[in-house]
Amino acid sequence: MAGFFRSSFLKAVGCFLLAWTVVPSAPGKAESAEEPPPAAPSYFRDIRPVIQQHCQGCHQPAIMQGHLDLTQYQTLLRGGHSGPGLVAGDPERSLLIAMMEGRRPPLMPLGGPALDRETIAKFRAWVKAGATDDTPIQLDRVSQNEPPVYSSPPVITALAYSPDGSLLAVSGYREVLLHRSDGSGLEGRLVGLSDRIQSLVFTPDGKTLVAGGGTPARFGELQFWELASGKLKRSVTVCKDTLFGVSLSPDGSQVAFGCSDSTVRIHEVSSGKELLKTNHHENWVLGTRFGMDGKRIVSVGRDFAAKLMHAESGAFIENLNKLRKELAAVTRHPSRDRVVVGGEERIPYYYRMDRPKKIFAGQEGTLIRAFERQSGEIFALEFSADGRKLAVAGAGAEAPIYDAESGERLAACTGHEAGIYTLAFHPGGRELATAGFEGRVRIHEVTSGKLLRDFVPVPMKSEMAASGP
Template sequence: MKQFFISAVALCYFLTQVSMAWGDDTVPVSFCSDIAPILLDSCLACHGPKKAEGGYRVDTYDELRKAGDSGELPIAASPDQVSELLRRMTCDDESERMPAESEPLAPKQIELMKKWIAAGGKFDGESSGQSLALVIPPVRYADPPEVYSQVIPITATIFSPDGKLIVTGGYHELVVWSTEDAKLVRRIQNVGQRVLGLAFSSDGQTLAVGCGEPGRSGEVRLVDFNSGEIKGVVARTNDVVLDIAFRPGTDELAIASADSTIRIVNVETLQEIRTIASHADWVTAVTWSDDGTRLVSASRDKSAKVYDGATGELLSSYLGHAAAVRGISILADNKQVVSVGADNKLHRWNVEGAMKVAEVGVGGEGYKLLRRGTNLFLPCADHRLLRIDLATNKIVQEYKGHSDWVLSACYQRTTAGVDNGHYIASGSFDGEVCIWNIADAAIVRKWIAKP
């Protein structure tokens, strides 16, 4: 079964890069830049917090220095002592050599480990208790291919504030298209491998990009939309960012991650305000109430939750879904929430008491919801984009034209770029983007968003 965020091209293009401070003995070896990437790539799978073979962990610098079940020191205190970590990496006995059941480390990697240990095995980051993914400095990602050999699933899309452009996620880049003729306008590079969330700041100058590599890393990159430059990197984590949302009228950004947390970050100061750890599995979607006083979230743990927007206090938890919840929105009165997911149903429920008041069958797995007034737009795995009237809880329009799962949708708030009117765009698993006239569900533009 297809996973909504997986693309074959990502697997084809994937290339792990390790920084090598190599060849000049006067250059110190950095734990954060040189050693942590080696451990992350080659050791963490067997020696992490969830699986610690031999009782030994390498997921943080602090854990790396602790002895495992053997009692041997991983990093020797003096040069005349044996460092068990290095011995295991260099020994000829395959039953002892690490990484187990894999090719030995490359000679350059071994040399880096030797130089680092010989220099005292020191930590050069901000916090020795941080995970490997977080101590590694933000990378400058390699440029994507000039021409894609395969399509990229459109898991995130957004109109520019003036409505003249539409931005879609690519492979380590954002791809910007003209809404007038669907032509490629420009490419914004140096973002995470997969883009799953896009949000403009209230002034339209900053585009927040929720991205990452599933099971390995996640972050939000803040892009100056006019120049395409990366202004900052926030909310770095060890798993992919799945959704983001700006709190109305503020610089606060809610960030939903596959590490089961929600982070609230100020995008101007780059400071984290709080972390909410209320879910037991991936947080798949987040959004704010119209007035910013409430925050709601959806999760793969089959729950949907409501929080106080100012404090992060949990106010309500809805457990009525029978499967993963993928999309969520809170209504204008802040009294009711709608959520959708893998049970193929839209649930409407009260914040107070978390009791269901209505249910709408939608025909397929639903994804991130988009609400405008009493109109709710729902991307669906049965190849349709649906418009639901929240006044009647009925599907009032079907936008048909995609031939694969519809994964994302965005609304055009101005009349520039396309003919006058109100429009919605949708993106699908097969890389197709459609711009629709909301009133009559007619397709205005349609193209494969592949450079």
């Protein structure tokens, strides 16, 4: 599943990335026969990844703590409040090093723990050697003021309606696009750090949009956007790869997600602080959902398991399912402790979170129903707000809608060629939005599946040129 997911992303991302990035060419020189002297640490290879993972959450254009932006070499050199953070050749007199070592309070990363000694030693050696920039070519200057320019529609991996139904949030490359939900236009562009946004969730009060994603093989990130101002309130960088399957507790106070390091983590929405990190899975975790009272959580992943655990202690309760194949999606009934999971096997399975008495583990006594087998792997599952309908999407070209109780197929949303990665019911219940590989958002009538609207959610290069000065 994830193989397909990733390779299809890469293909599509690759197409429009070329619009502003130049791929560094491989060094052409032949290897010298002699042992080279031990090289000084490289900014690009050794320093930048550490900053991306541990520092950028608080030091980026949208959130400049201490007036310091650490996302670019130039801004790193410029420094913050206190002036340049680095004195080339002199780690002792470099503020950035002093703060990482705790010689100058407060310790960075703020809130700790300190970076390990070996990493700090690399920073010292880099500064000592002159703190040079060896970034191959740096043309990527995407920011809130210079939003991405697209030459082809990006793969869409996340969609979410605001609780009042007025907005539809759509994932882009390096940004979230806020559309009016009637499809009449773009209301805002929320440009952050992460190349990819994998999940979007509005808090129940509609004030905050939580976006989860990251930059592959670099860092994962949770972004907390304040909708009234369009400002990034907080960015929390976690894990070493994009994060997946973001979900909120019913009261909106906690956010759960999965990582490629097999952990499920829970952070507090108000502070961004980590509350829990568990390791019950044996492979990437791709989906999470809280139970009705916020005290339990179900997570699914590539280890085939749908795991039930306590959200506060992290204690494992049991696997809800019989292990069959990789799972990619989980959704909870809006008013019952019941979940549907799906993935590689193409069959949505509907489980109770509570085992009926007298049924023992392993008997799969929690299974309510297996829905119809889909035409491709499942990537997304969603209940309507009243819990009566279930929509399913994946590698196939259609998104069927089922009666959640009887399992009967009511309608199918068609029009996509293939690869539907995300879907969302409008809170009013009449419309379902779907999107995926093709980079188009399609809005369907729920009762019939009929296509009502179909649009590319990002401004394309040609349009911008046409409307430009």
